[in-house]
Amino acid sequence: MKVKVFCANTMQDAINQVKTDLGRDAVILQTRRLKKGGLFGFFAKEQFEVMAAIDNIAKVAVQQPNPSYYPNTPPPAKSFSPHEDHGILALRQDVSNLQKLMEHVVTALPGTAPTASPLVDLLISNDVEPDVARVLTQGLPEIMDESRLVIMKELLRDRISGRLKRVEIISPHNASCQIAAFIGPTGVGKTTTIAKLAANFSLKEGRRVALITADTYRIAALEQLKTYGDIIGVPLDIVYTPQELREAIARHRDKDLILVDTAGRSPKNQQQLQELQTLLAVEPSMQVHLVMSTTTKYREALEVVNRFSECSPTKFLFTKVDEAANIGTIINLLYRFPMSLSYITTGQNVPDDIEIADPQKLANLLSRN
């Protein structure tokens, strides 16, 4: 690992030096403000120091993946030979019998057998949890012919859209500045979503928007939002500490909307989540959107929500609906948690691929075959 310290008159200049010298994959280890020069402490110039590192070994590893990271490819199956001895043939027969027995046992387990209700089956095939599917279909007939099934599906869609009705979006108004922060696991689409929202509110609705990023871990992350900010024409402030976030918010109180980006956090890293909580606590009026990818399997999503709950998010924002096979995870989470829905995103295009969550549309997606 190569570690270097960079010093400049502004934080941006120091970051630029890091980028030129170590590249976009550099990791920022520490930043600080200091006073240099002057006489007896007077006339000292403010300087910004950034300690950054680049992991050369990791780079090599990315370029030449270690074959042992990949699951072992099974050796090609031996073709059946008439010369195999009796012992092997008997063993094959035993394995085959065991497999049949296992299949029988698995289909007989509760929850895995097909249910009597085609509506429950439809929901389960969309990854809706069985208990949620049962609640949603309660009171609807279990046995029905094709024509009744069409009507029942319509009823089911109404019920589902009723469940998804808790929609709360960002609605800037002239009376006060709205502040929204976006948190969630890495790579779910937080920064892209912020760019989409900033572009829509600023360019389409003519609102005064400011961006703040607390994602100072990677140079590439800073660059990403800076580029969007420049294109859209909105200012971006970079903050390293809760105090700096407080100051940046105070600087932009005259805006209609402040969007705060945060670094992706692993739900398993308690310390990172604690830091995030401390950061968000500086502004009680801040609405916190938990950004989740719709492609996340429900069990994993459940852990994400549980772990991020200490940062008190009040809204779900689901990304990558375009990539998801279904939206079972959305309904499962809304069934379990008293949070509302804000937006869904449907692709990588900034600013177009974002929509206000529409319960009816989502329900249509859920009950498709």
Ligand SMILES: Nc1nc2c(ncn2[C@@H]2O[C@H](COP(=O)(O)OP(=O)(O)OP(=O)(O)O)[C@@H](O)[C@H]2O)c(=O)[nH]1
């Ligand atoms: N298909 C699809 N891709 C998306 C969507 N939203 C974001 N992406 C892509 O997901 C990738 C990660 O997006 P980012 O916005 O950088 O994600 P992030 O959550 O900010 O990532 P970190 O800051 O590293 O935690 C990018 O390639 C985006 O283009 C979406 O709705 N659909």
Ligand SMILES: [Mg+2]
């Ligand atoms: Mg990001």
